[in-house]
Amino acid sequence: MTVSSTHSTHAGVAAYWLVGVDVGGTTVATVLLDEMFRAYGELSFPTDLSSPDATMLGIVAAIEQTLALAPDSARRLAAIGLGIPGQQDPAQGIVRIAVNLHWYDYPLVARLTARFGVPCVIENDVRAATLGVYRFDNPAGDQNLAYMSIGTGLATGVILEGKLLRGRHGLAGEFGHIIIDPNGPLCNCGARGCLETLVSATAVVRRAREAVATGAAGALASMESITARAVYDAAAAGDATAQRIVNEVGAELARALRSVVLAYDVDSVVLGGGVTRAGDRYLAPIIAEWRRQQETSALARAVLRPEILRIADPNRNLGAWGAAALAADLVTIR
Ligand SMILES: [Zn+2]
Structure with missing residues (x-):
């Protein structure tokens, strides 16, 4: 050395x-x-x-x-x-x-x-x-931003007025464990239906396996081992089951991101993690759900602006x- x-x-x-x-x-x-x-x-x-x-x-x-x-x-x-x-x-x-x-x-x-x-x-x-996003992947110099990492689990970090939020237990922004569906899948934290059990990369794979197990034909059924990226690729290639999963996950994530935006009133929301490398294809169903909410809600029109959403720089x-x-x-x- x-x-x-x-x-x-x-x-x-x-x-x-x-x-x-x-x-x-x-x-x-x-x-x-x-x-x-x-x-x-x-x-x-x-x-x-x-x-x-x-x-x-x-x-x-x-x-x-x-x-x-x-x-x-x-x-x-x-x-x-x-x-x-x-x-x-x-x-x-x-x-x-x-x-x-x-x-x-x-x-x-x-x-x-x-x-x-x-x-x-x-x-x-x-x-x-x-902090890495705030300091090195922040072209507009936003002082209020949320970063959501989506992988095997899901976690969020928040910068407010230029400061990293920690909280009493270092848990500020732990959106992965807000309960969305009390009857949902068991989470590693011991609760049921936490956000990460519904929309993480692991959840995408579980949804795909469940679809295959209950008789879904098509691309997912013929995969030897299903990965979240493969589900997004199959959806892009037109597979109906994969599209349904991608759209369901995107809509759920859009509702969670609405909570993040309303909780912290951030300038931008940055998504990262392997599954987000699908890029615009990852964002599309999230934005579609935000647009649906905008049709009936002035609040949604004011705060759920698609331009505040982006994918973190995947190259570092x-x-x-x-x-x-x-x-x-x-x-x-x-
Ligand atoms: Zn949990």
Whole structure:
């Protein structure tokens, strides 16, 4: 690895490296940024889940390999930021609950600080990604925005008046677990019919499997293994069952996004996660439902404007970028 022991200055500004890390249940993604937030490379590694400490050591190795991307030795590492799924305690530097990583009250910041000798910060992964969107994928400079990450689960982060919302328990914006259908599918949180059980990528796959199990013919029935993306592709290709699922999910999501818009009165709502790579095809059924609501509602016409909806930049890991931005706040050598 390449870590220099000196740092130079130019134009009176200290030069240094920031490493941002997005820790997921399958992948650890990193980015190396300089003090001006210029990127020098992004890497990804499989997450080592063999033990809690192995997961930590895997992250250490990922950070070391990321630092090796540094093209010169004029900078030194100044800080590390990490976005981690689950409940985090940024003030204490402790991962409270990260079920998929098997971390419970795990002192991650102390471990990494001991290893790298620089300040480290942790934050919930979706909240870090929300900051990444706000700082690096925000062409209009919106000061009020919501980011919804849609994957195996669903979570939302909110920036209000330029500030990341956390709340008493770090749960502000946890729309994935608002109950939509009390008789709906059982959620990982123990409740039934939470939003994420109805519209996450996992839910799209479940709906498709249920349709096949109850006799739906067509593209879904002939798939060896159904993925959410494949359902969206099949819908685009004209498959009636896939179109029904995509439209139902879009309408449900549109109603949830209405709640997000009304709760926070944001300038924009940004959707991210693998399934949103379907792009305009992902947004179309959401916008269709908003337009239906506009037909009878002046309130809907005022606040559910399709132009506030967009898909996050799929070409960079905004979670890792946002974590690096959090790390920058720790740097005091300017
Ligand atoms: Zn739930």
